[in-house]
Amino acid sequence: MATPPRKLHFNVHVSFGSNHEAAWRLPDAASADLTHFEAHRQVAVTAERGKLDAVFYGDQPMLYSSIGYRPSEQLDPIALQGALSVATSHIGLAVTASTSFNEPFNLARKLLSLDHLSKGRIGWNIVTTNSDNAARNFGLDDRLAHAERYRRAEEFVQVVTRLWDSWLPGAVVNDKTNGVYADLTKIRQINHQGKYFKVLGPLNLPPSPQGRPVLIQAGSSETGIAFAARHADAVFTAQDTLAGAQSYYRRIREQAARSGRNPDNLRVMVGLSPILAGTEAEAQRLAKDLEELIVPEAGLRQIRHFTGVDLSGYPLDKPVPLEAFPALDNIEGHRSRATIILESSKRENLTVRQLIGRLAGARGHQTLVGSVEQVADRIAEWFENGAADGFNYMPAVLPQGLDAFVDGVIPILRQRGLFRYEYEGSTLREHYGLPAHIQK
Numbered sequence: 001m002a003t004p005p006r007k008l009h010f011n012v013h014v015s016f017g018s019n020h021e022a023a024w025r026l027p028d029a030a031s032a033d034l035t036h037f038e039a040h041r042q043v044a045v046t047a048e049r050g051k052l053d054a055v056f057y058g059d060q061p062m063l064y065s066s067i068g069y070r071p072s073e074q075l076d077p078i079a080l081q082g083a084l085s086v087a088t089s090h091i092g093l094a095v096t097a098s099t100s101f102n103e104p105f106n107l108a109r110k111l112l113s114l115d116h117l118s119k120g121r122i123g124w125n126i127v128t129t130n131s132d133n134a135a136r137n138f139g140l141d142d143r144l145a146h147a148e149r150y151r152r153a154e155e156f157v158q159v160v161t162r163l164w165d166s167w168l169p170g171a172v173v174n175d176k177t178n179g180v181y182a183d184l185t186k187i188r189q190i191n192h193q194g195k196y197f198k199v200l201g202p203l204n205l206p207p208s209p210q211g212r213p214v215l216i217q218a219g220s221s222e223t224g225i226a227f228a229a230r231h232a233d234a235v236f237t238a239q240d241t242l243a244g245a246q247s248y249y250r251r252i253r254e255q256a257a258r259s260g261r262n263p264d265n266l267r268v269m270v271g272l273s274p275i276l277a278g279t280e281a282e283a284q285r286l287a288k289d290l291e292e293l294i295v296p297e298a299g300l301r302q303i304r305h306f307t308g309v310d311l312s313g314y315p316l317d318k319p320v321p322l323e324a325f326p327a328l329d330n331i332e333g334h335r336s337r338a339t340i341i342l343e344s345s346k347r348e349n350l351t352v353r354q355l356i357g358r359l360a361g362a363r364g365h366q367t368l369v370g371s372v373e374q375v376a377d378r379i380a381e382w383f384e385n386g387a388a389d390g391f392n393y394m395p396a397v398l399p400q401g402l403d404a405f406v407d408g409v410i411p412i413l414r415q416r417g418l419f420r421y422e423y424e425g426s427t428l429r430e431h432y433g434l435p436a437h438i439q440k
Contacts (some may be wrong), residue, residue, distance in 0.1 A: 009390030054092030166202030211437030271365030299356030372408030
């Protein structure tokens, strides 16, 4: 039997209302109040109309310092995605939750509960949280070191997945005649005792319609790639060149194979944050408007957030002072993102102001300014040349950017045979083309 042709996969990544930090200042921008449910509902409904795979929200358990320059409120992602599961019927819902500031049993129960209530549409975006301020919200003096965060995450994920697998197939008998609801021999304690956690189990819920939530991870550092290759069903990655994306795609699939996994059951999703409009001229005008609304101080904060380096004393219109940055191995925060920042600054001889503009919309992810046809061409080029299985689409401006993508880019990709016309299943695993998880 012939293998069906590959199809693209898309998540819409929502960040503080719009991904470009100046978008909220546009005259026709949507409401800046991120606590209003209607704006989030409309994003999910529009994405579902386009038959996208999932709606994805990032999260950190702290107030971002950017609140002085842009809307930065964050609803709890589990609560928000629970509400969106009622407002939608098919689209997947990805929940970001940290292994640094949660406990495995509580999080396993919450995510599996949401997976049941949404009929199998939940993904868990596994993050290790690298913020000192977040750590201090949980009684710690500062964040764990990079390697320590991943060691904790490794054990955390092992405990969560074992809890999700603590009910074997056929555990629920539901035999009314003989008064037997469950076969206790098929519900197992996990008796986990490790360095970080001690958990008896079992979980008090059976497997969900897709077996268990989809595991998602943004692994681009050395440690992150190894972690994602072992565990992730879908990987989010920031790549700003085709060659770099191709190298990453090959590498993580090879590492998944070495971990004993089928690499065809791993979806690699590249971040893409275009300034998009119906025509290139319209996109260029929008890009100019956004550039004029950027607050340089906010951009300098963002550079410091990703790299730990304060460039506030350097001229904005001089090249980025590469000598001011430490060796990448000494960066404990966003190591992979810092790599992209430094490499693009060197490759393109960016000024500090240009780097601020680059990060304002994409934060190190791939970006371009263009028409719906140009964006569709870029997506097709990367997909057809072994750089990605799909894209984490990050609208620069909402709702216009998502509308243009769903109503402009998606029809072009469908005409080329690269994207579905209808959902072909009901669970997030089915949207990604992944098999249901069945505990053996």
